[in-house]
Amino acid sequence: MTRSRNRGRSLEELERDRWPAPPTDATRLVATAHALRRRPIDELTVEDLRLLIGQDIGLPYNHLGHFRLATGLRRALAAASGARVVVVSSSAQSKTANVLFAVEADKRWAADGIRVNALHPGGILTNLSRHMDPEVLERRTVDRTKPTKTPQQGAATSVLLATSPLLEGVGGRYFEDCNEAETAQDTQPYQAGSVSGVTSYALDPEAAARLWEVSLDAARR
Template sequence: MTHDLITSSFNAVSTAAEVVDGNDLHGKRLIVTGGSSGIGIETARALAGAGADVLIAVRNPEAGRSVADDINTGLDSPRVTVAHLDLADLSSVRRFAAEWGKKPLHALIHNAGIMATPLTRTGSGWELQFATNHLGHFALANALHHALAAANGARIVSVSSRGHLRSPVEFDDINFLERAYDPWLAYGQSKTANVLFAVEANRRWADDGITANALHPGGIMTNLVRHLPEDVIDGFRTDPAAVYKTPEQGAATSVFVATSPLLEQIGGRYFEDCNQALPYDGGPEPVGVADHALDPEAALRLWDVSEHAISR
């Protein structure tokens, strides 16, 4: 990499609360997609605890309200609200953005996601993981562009995964029409798309005061694994080599990217364990960021494909 690495005093065991400690977020408005489960809950909790007004955008508003009530109970005043959002449904994305309007949005955290689902296509024919993990968030960020620009220093946080190491975006067959469907390759290319989005969004929107970065939160046993067979889940849980974070630790890098003063006007990068990741070295350890995820030509191509997809 040609730029200086962003490093911090935080690491893999740091929690979201520790990362945001000392940051005063009063007066800041933030959106967390998928904020009613897993690391989304702890992301919202830490941000609200630092004074931010947090809207959790969820498919199940009833679950969202339960989470909001729980977080707000521990605060001096209610700071977490809930709105419906189905990222696989572009009409839902448009309604959500219209309801937000143009009031300044200081951070948009693309946290929601699905993993290793059976082959499913949206009504528009897109493979579900690509549609949910990437296209829905792409449409959301574009629909909220004016609100982000109005904040004069907004951040977009794109929650990717080390799963991006599994696959680049296969532009010739994104939807597995010609090749056999592999749920992990589909997940991998959707997570690569999350990084490429940050690269191109940052290039396009930095002059509007908007920066975008991507991250791997770490391995966390959340309901993200709900589509996997029970024997696979059991294998994850009993693997002696596996190291899992708590949800509070898993939310730390999202909160770091969203709030750290170290990232002022910094974008187009990929973080893990609250530090900028080194390039992946091709070895067996899934650590670092793959070249294909930071490729500016692939990022531009993905943007064009995505604009066409959401305009249909």
């Protein structure tokens, strides 16, 4: 059915159906997505978010995969009575989506006894970096103003959120270094390994609600 309906149609015509008021070519579409990535997420519209989910290659595995897994397990989590969901985030746009997911999921699921928090584990030296260019890895290590962690140190905040009785009934928050993160200046320039805290737009409840609806739509495709 879909193939016969699309036979003979140009890529531009198909894009026009998919994106409201789309750019005239793929180059402008990508340029628009890059421009949107530089805007605070709380200023993005639902259509902006839909476009970004279609263009950001990190969103499917950094956010949507986690979203589908967690929402698919909701009934089992509720049946467990007192379940916790720990979302590992860090920096960059698709990782900000992880924090917004934690905010909205906690709001929606707290009544079922499910609490959701997000965290930044810190910079950790593991075998994941074994394929990186040695010079690039060395430069990143030298440029860091925060010390690099061992795997055990990097796992500490995750274990705390999953098991500590001190966090009973706590949700919708962002943690780092085994403490709740302070709100950082939204205009603070990002530099890998040097920025602490969480920006206010990453915890914005309205942005979290909008992203949830867009994620539901994307997950159904």
